Amino acid sequence: MASEQFDTAGLDQRTSWSIPRGLIVLLATAGAVVSIAGIKVFAGIVGPVFLALMLTIAVQPVQSWARRRGLPAWLGMVIALVAAYAIVLGLLAVLVVSAAQLATELPSYSTRFDDLLDGVRSLLSGWGVGKDQIQTMLSGLDFHQLLNLLETTLSGLVGVLSNLVFVLALLLFMAGDGISIGRRVEIITAERPDISYALGAFAAGTRQYLLVSTVFGLIVAVFDGLALWWLGVPLPLLWAVLSFITNFIPNIGFIVGLLPPALLALLEGGPRLMIWVIVVYCVINFLIQSVIQPKYVGDAVGLSVTVTFLSLIFWAWVLGALGALLAIPLTLLLRALLLDIDPSTRWISALISSAPAKARAPAD
Template sequence: MSESSAETAPPVEWSIPRGLIVLLSLGAAVVTIGGLKAFSGIVGPVFLALMLTIAVQPIQTWVRRKGWPAWLGMAAALVAVIAILFGIGGALALSAVQLASLLPEYGDKLNELLDHGRDWLSSVGVSSDQIHKALSGIDMGKAVGIIEELVGGVLGVFSNLFFVVALLLFMAVDGMTMDHRLSIVARERPAIAQALEGFVHGTRKYLIVSTVFGAIVAVIDGGALWLMGVPLPILWALLSFITNYIPNIGFVIGVIPPALLALLDSGPVLMIWVIVVYSVINFVIQSIIQPKFVGDAVGLGVTITFLSLVFWAWVIGALGALLAIPLTLLVKALLFDVDPTTRWADVLIGAPIDQKPAPRKESGKHAAADTAMDKE
């Protein structure tokens, strides 16, 4: 072969087989998930602070539009989010103390209920050995432990307030220049800026919708429990408000403690009424009305929503369950939305087409950049 032909021959292209790319991606995902789980005590509070910063960022934007100093907007946003944190955390802590002092009074009531249960099982022909096996493991300590564990999981969300508040302070300071930074990113990498903007927009809408419906559910549930005479209705109303951020099964978690307390306080009839009232209220609001607004806000399908709840609760814990939707939106933005060639995945993981939010109008620079990336 002559030197001229060797010089003009096209270079040999080398590419990684698609199967190997899939295996490498899965391995990287396993390592990443393991790291997130190992540092869940840090990742959870950091992301909580990020969500709260996103929620109150409009306060800083509004202050700047008024022409007021940037530090004033930072201070107003920080005060608002700290008031929210300490208000909810303080109310939950106070109610939990009341609950801990109230539960030991129901020991005799539980034993009485167990005796009635044994008598009823005997009347329907169940042998004493079977009754003993079925009821031997039930005692007041375990019932108290179940309730305290459920409430303690919620209180754990607010247990590291100092770390979260410190993060909020630093993020609020960065928030004063965040618009300028994003404008630079939009000029240099329009697709990345658009993906981050979509994440912030969807997260803020989700937080607004969940907060509004959570407040409605909390007021109705608390009022119903107060009318039925269930102890500590304010605590259970706050629990309903917080568990409203947990998709799909939030109300199931929220109904267990008041139902158990109603059983110990007034017997099975009141417990059944609590379950029925909670089911009706929460089914109508959380299963029929709210999903329509949440679907419009985040564009995630029901299956993805439920799987994200299970996954993030396993990785991060209680905070993962509360922040499952925003965490999934962030992963979606980083893995799919940053690249126009992978946005087809929205069709598979998103909400039904008639529930998808209307696409935002893109600027000429964004559209030109996406077209260029598509050609590449």
Template sequence: MPRILVVLLCTAGAVVTLAGIREVGSIVGPTLLALVLVLAVSPVRTWLQRRGAPGWTLVAVPLTIVLVVLLGMVAILTVSIAQIAALAPTYDTQFNQLIVEAQQLAGRLGIGTQQMNEALKSFDPGKIFELAQGFVSGLLNVFSGLILVIVLLLAMCLDAQSISRILSMGAARRPKLIGALDNFAQKTRRYLLVSTVFGLVCSALDVTALWLLGVPLPLLWGVLALITNYIPNIGFVIGLVPPALLGLLEGGPRTMIFLIIAYMLINFVVQSLIQPKFLGDAVGLSTTVTFLSLILWTFILGPLGALLAIPLSLLARTLLVDSDPDGDWAAALISGAVPPDGGTGPSSPRVT
């Protein structure tokens, strides 16, 4: 078949598949979340199995760990929404003072008072809290299918041991596919482990900075920083905006500036300097592919797609590239890492 026809057919198939996934996102999203969570706690099941633990503990212990984490997140976000709603009416005086200071600054800069007043009319202190409350509510909606996720977690935990044996039996017939799936599980676990550990470190430091600066609800913004840590590239900004706005109302521009500087320093040191050394090439996705995958999965699955962008892209790479015996060149292109032979092996084309 002509190459252009193959490209068009593959593109059309991808569009139809992604459109179908988006239409049933309320089912696919919780299913993929449950799969990632089961993979995350699978080492616990393996450890218990090696210690000769009873069969029921191989299901109960991993499931309990996941449920404690999920229900804890839901509880914190639910309480935080109520706290934000109660906090909103207390900042009318601070907001009016900020308007007066902004008008005085505009006058010194030669900006017309009428122009400034018209610009300030579009601002409302309630809107700032509505923005924060709406974002937290959006995160809570990620877990809206909690019952479905719990049922899927239970089913996957029950089937995990038998599926593992079936995959081991198929290694002789499909070694490339089974190896790719095993590699996907390992990379996903390593990504989640490293991201969680360093996310907790960043969150603890952020909460300390928020507490020292006197910004209300530091625990909420710490949890938000932990959750957004799983969102590549833009997660840091998403986790910074709500507390920065609240810091502006609580302590003025100086508090907001100090908070932004503290967040930037913490993010740069922990996530840009230290975390990559531990994560290494576990993700196997280039910066461009990571950013595009964030846009794509967010468009398809919403906030849940943003949180699971990296694991979902790893799964797509496993099924479409790593399981293909001739996919080494494509894998190198996706990861941005040059193969050991420089891509000029016997089966690799030379670009001149």
């Protein structure tokens, strides 16, 4: 009898034993570090794969539309694929052609840049600044450094789509898999409803974010392009496309899109034209990107401003320029896999959301 009681007590102790919470946190942190290091090492593969996934999610409604219209599944796939290809190739063509035009025109601004420096030296000298101090202050300003800054900005954008064959091939395969995605979702929903909910929330949030950012990006690009054309800044189409692309970069996209046209305006028309470009950009972009757009983006993705900024820094460090462009969708995927997938951790979403929603009832 005593032996049975001892065995029962020992069984209770064994069944009630659990891993200490501190050890769980330590293991999770170690796993996160290893995972981040792996993603960073394979950034050249992970980035294009996620870009293709985002484009596939963006054009998936086209396949759904074709299915509702009674069209063959393969025809819906072809239409969606053509739409995705048009987006990638169209942006790449505009960037390459405009960058080539910029590279042709920039060398002619060398003399104007020297004249600007002479004007700055005269101004500083009139204020009583010594020649040695002026030389020290302006020694870091060089026309070739300006060229490198503009070329680096454009090459970074072109580099986002540089692995073109890989991205186009992935789009083809993902679009083919999209034909049967409805049936796959039904199976996942029946077997693992929480996983289905997390993936569905990620896809819906990503699609809404891409739609909102695309609409506002087009609006900003049109206004910026027209303003630059009216001011006489060269290559307004290039800078309009740059404004559209950088609109997908949260928080600091406006600054990235402003620097190249402002510098070119300085070379073209001097400080006055540069100031006008800065003022026009600030008015247009502040009103649209800082006042109107965040309300719609916050409603679409459910992420606070702090989280979006930190996600930008993190993913840009991990994946480079492509990580900056896809920071929000990548964060949504991370939230889906780590938080939304488990009902017991969904409460954390309230801490990182811009407008916390009511908690979802646990799945049966």
